[in-house]
Amino acid sequence: MTGFFHETAFCGSDDEFLAIAVPFVEGGLRAGQPTLIACAEKNTALLRGALSDDDAVTYLPGADQYARPADAIASYRDIFGGLAKAGATQIRTIGDVPHPGYGVPWDWWGRYENAANQAYAEFPLWGLCPYDTRITPPEVLADVARTHEYIATAAGEHLPNPDFGNGLLLGRPVPDVLEQGAPRVSLVNPTPAAVREAVHAAIAGTRLAEDSAHDVVYAASEIVTNGLSHGVAPVRFRLWADDSRVVVTVTDQGRGPADPLAGLMPTAATRSAGLGLWILHRTCDYVSMARDEDGFTVRVSVGGSDQAA
Template sequence: MRTGAAYGHVGYFHETAFYGSDDDYRSVVVPFVDEGVAACEPVVVACRDANERLIRDAVADPSGVVFLPGGDQYDRPTEAILGYRKLFAEYAGAAQIRVVGDVPHPGVGAAWDWWARYEAAVNEVFDEYPLWGLCPYDLRTTPARVLADVVRTHPWTAGTDGSHLPNARYRSSWALPSSGPTAYEAGRPVVELTDPTPAQARRAVTAACGGARLGRDEVDDIVYAASEAVTNAHSHGRPPVRLRAWTGPAHVLVAVTDRGEGPTSPLAGLVPTDRTATAGVGLWLTHRTCRDVTMSRDAEGYTIRLLTTA
């Protein structure tokens, strides 16, 4: 039988909380952990070091908690999904699993776009488990645009007063965000092609990588990702397909734009799929190897941006 606010719930009870002080953080997280341990439920903490210390110092029985090593152990959403699914499978038969974790965002130095998609995607990805996930966000460091995405992707909200309420601002639907050029796109691109074949994309991006101090693996990753993006644009988008690339001393950014709508699900690229012949595993592998993958839609159409760094 499930306990606490998730009593009677089926599937993933996905909850967020907002805090502005260490005391506020403890007021939300410590009861969540203590009640789970008291109920003999698996309780997992995946937080950055400072928040882990707050929890360890305040909970009644830290020996009953699984502390994952470092809140940033998963540097990509794909790895977080894979890792958590493996962990949850180990708790087969548990009435409820509790997880509290820090999700990376620009306030702690991480790219947000794919983590915003992660917060939307896990509502479906983790729904097969009797999971109660708590995602607290620090109001002192979290940018406003991140907070806006958070409230749209969490069906439930925990309060510092002990409340657990349905989130009226949650939206079960998802759409690609709009975004302008990134800081990496200053100046003229070193590569600009219209309707390239995948082979032409590979050759052009390989040449562009010569201007950056990248290892062989990083070059192979961005070349593969560019080829996959062009293939997907030709197969699922609308012409013209435009490839651009910018380089710096230690990075390469590739942007592929087409006039199509782009993905309609936040799961795109975060989990492998065999629903299509060309846009499933390749996009997932791209998300696993690039330093950052951003997908957006604007007046020019759908753009996927692929970043690799030394």
Template sequence: MRTGAAAGRTGYFHEALCYGSDEELLAVVVPFLVGGVEANEPTFVALGERTGNLVRAALPPDTKVEFLSGGDVYARPTAAIRMYRQLLADLVADGATQIRIIGEVPPVGLGPTWDWWARYESAINHAYDDWPLWSMCAYDTRTSAPGVLADVAATHPCFAAVDGRHLPSVDYVAPETFLRETRPMPPDPMQTTPPLVDLLGPTAAQARAAVHQVGQGGLRDDEFDDFVVAVSETVTNGLRHGSPPVRFRLWAGAERIVATVSDAGTGPQDPYAGLLPSANGMPGGLGLWITHQSCNHVTYHRDDQGFTLRLTAGRPLGA
């Protein structure tokens, strides 16, 4: 049965914890975790090193909480969703009637790549709703930008307050609406220079060859190979499901590669495209899901010219 603030609820109970001091963080997190342990619920911490150590030191000795590496869990949004869905399914299969998790997006994710983490925070309201999960997502108001905090309010149905209350978010937006909103796509700094590759109507093979020609050696071999796969999937999607003309552009530096694929269409209709594999056969769903797992950042934009998807590999912007 469900316990604590999640008692009487079904599915996913998704809260934000916006705190202004370490003391405020611990005032909410420690009772949350101890309550889970006392109720014999699987209880997890997926915080960064600093905040994770604070919580570890504040917990009573021998509290049976499992600590996950926040940096590993939240390396990429799609990977986090895939990992958590498998974890939740396994725990429920073992008899869990509620699971508790406290996690946080790593600091680098709160910068220029925040847009895909905002999409993650919205999408998981649907992606985790098959399981009895109660999670808190921690955000430090001292270091989170106003735009980030606005998205937090729009993607979390509730706030966990320091005084023990659990308050509905008046700014919450259903994921099907939030994920369809047009978000700005500021130019990557590398895009201030002319692209090294600019192809109109390329085949996937031609795009792959262009990446090999100008990008080889700038990344680790595994990162480079993943990026080539992402480019191939994205160009193929544009040719199959977009509207001509499809345009592929590429910028490459010592530590990063940036590519854009644009077409004159409106982009994928599935609001969860990229974050979840398409469950209803919507066009391009699997290719975008693969792409989101193969890059360090994927973002997109719709305007009166069409749809543009931007892929980045190597050093994340802002790191």
């Protein structure tokens, strides 16, 4: 197999994972192909114990590589571009994409899996994304099937996936626990300047670090600007906060962006609004873009228990 291949595997046991992953890695090593592993700790340990030539593999810490989807894309594109420039005609990767089974919200990672079909298509990449069916929710498995063109099996097959279909994948909206209370700020069709002023006042008593406070103000202003410029009125802004964390939502009545890469990487069309979305995807702790009966909502979260006073 040469060219770009985005493949998944559904594993119901550790043995099944190894039956798929070990031949994949060793096949790349035999062919002299750069081979990278960015798995969670458990799968990394399984592979280290099973591989016959462990030293020839490049290990990327999974938690660092998959900290944020936009960061993962930027990092991988740098790596793949460097390897291709150095003469690699095929690159192999195997990585554990975060999901609720690892305690991580899925929707922006679901968008990542969809965006990968464009973000990495220019590289000679064969990427394998295994999912453990013991811990992966059914709705996540359904999204995974939609976003991978091929499926690997423990029998050594690499099969075309009949469920694969490109197109925008927006996550299912999952309200933050802070949204169970009344918002500190609720505005309809506000100007970006009014939002910045309201956010400054609302977070003044929190323990957010200075950089995090700046990120909240920037994100709120940027999302409202996008809603007013590209959405359908009314545009509703809301903010919730506790001592160390802030959640912002902006809802309009439009359909949301038509580009699967929106916010996940800079493109030729991101000089204005899209560039701002990309920046907040690389600074906020969580970003979701979803639609439901209330409209299209962008949700961001910034901060946590480790924030300084």
